[in-house]
Amino acid sequence: MARHPYTGIPRWVSALAVLAVAVVVLPLVAIVAKVDWENFTTLVTSESALDALGLSLRTSAASTLLCIVLGVPLALVLARSSFPFQRLLRSLVLLPLVLPPVVGGIALLYTFGRQGLLGATLQVLGVQVAFSTTAVILAQTFVALPFLVVSLEGALRIGGHRYEAVAATLGAPPGVVFRRVTLPLILPGLASGAVLSFARSLGEFGATLTFAGSLQGVTRTLPLEIYLQRETDPDAAVALSLVLVAVAVAVVSLAYGPGTAARRGLAQRSTPPLILERSVK
Template structure:
């Protein structure tokens, strides 16, 4: 603390209050007398279960697709790589509703791929699959960014030694690279899950809001805000608690120097 000027502490306290006060205000508005009744209603439980299922599937897709993407960005050099990285990370700064429109014009019935899929009898837009795709679209960059940083942090010396000893590239990846960056991979996957769980704009635009099919917990909160504010506040608190647990798990063993989980965590 002695190395930090007092004015820095003051500004940091203001920033902390800016984040915490809205949460405190929300908690103060919770109707605790009917809290359990509000969060266990049929529509609330259906929305929560749908969110957990779709977010889990989206996270699995992020891992399957994101690990190769991060490896390519961190371990290879090719023309256009400097352009590809910003494009991969674009959903981080892109308004979710714009992402939903992009997905709709790709997989919708009149979309780039949607017309072909429709001929084959496959309809994606406004289905549970659309929810998963929307969540994956916004969550994938979190895993790629986390894992790419982890790959760059550990370097390539151990991989080079394994290759020198005759290990095949796939063996090096499986036995050396992935174990070294496993903490970063876990952190990225958990953050991707949290982002998918809270996704709203892309889901509403691309998947709509059909109870039990596409109405996730954020959509349920938005609808309840107009008809039952108490239920909206109660469900918001549930989502906050889940988010805090997820982010806390992701950073419980974070290495302050690298921002990634310690290997002994």
């Protein structure tokens, strides 16, 4: 008779875990039950729905790329250096995690709007940011950047800097150490952070509505389309909500699936010696 491994988890803890799962899963089940399956294809393939979905995917991809370009150096500085007011800087960088998105949208509006801190200068140069597709990307980047920074800084701190130190003592310059040692080591964390940033950008609503508005094909992303359809066509809103849930589930599964965990373990075991060898060469 097969024996099950001892987990050490009390029954009441398991019961609360089941309750937690129900809190998350039951609303999703309710959406599935409410969908008008007979007209589902028609509801999700309307012109406004396709425009919103396409815009969401494009802007989320652009904001994720921007998060990577800006977040990798920021996480590296926070994890590998020490300077005055470092804790304050980290708190400010992570502030969008707890800040209501609409407040972030107002802050962006008074920064890049026509009468904003930088918007007036940009307006003179003929550049209008607010209420444009660029505004959508900036709003998504504002709320998604902390997710990538948190993932990367954690990966950098857990991994330490011994491999970088060894590569430096072997004569590798800082640029080579970063490309050949640091970047491959943090690649699993970077991938997870990028996927989470994409998911957060895809679901962004408050900052986008406040800073970019809701113009079809220009600034109306899928969450905004769902909100508008909720007032005029509830069936379409439910169908589009299911589409957004499906995309979100796929994205999260990509970040935390079993295959991803296996690749992380493989990278941690095999990458450092190979990297060091290449960095010396």
